[in-house]
Amino acid sequence: MNTITTIMGDTWDTIALRAYGGEPRALPRHTQLLMEARENIRLLDYQVFPTGIVVAVPDVDDYETADSLPEWRK
Template sequence: MQTRTYTTIQGDMWDTIAYRVFGNEYLMTELIDANPSHRNIVLFPAGVVLAIPEIADPAPDNLPPWKRGDSS
């Protein structure tokens, strides 16, 4: 199994990266936990390669229907 990665662009932050890769900024904790050597970075420079962990279900159940993609 190949590990997914994300290469930062100047100005990236954990929440924006989480939103880009998972579609949910609240999953930034999982992203930080997968990259402990970069834990203390707040504003990324360009070119940092981060590991993207596998997330079973990136959409939490407590999102409103219009954010879940449900038609209900």
């Protein structure tokens, strides 16, 4: 598991974009993975992060491709 250190103004979404890249369809799933990581539970009160908070970045398998998404998510 990697980590990312926040910069002032980061949100869960911007951290997910930096950690996992800019695939728009995957952003909600990546954000959810960050927020559900056991190491990040103590950070859930943050909506906007200050500088210097270390956020755990769980590894992601190839869990979602366009073919594996439900029809409503394509």
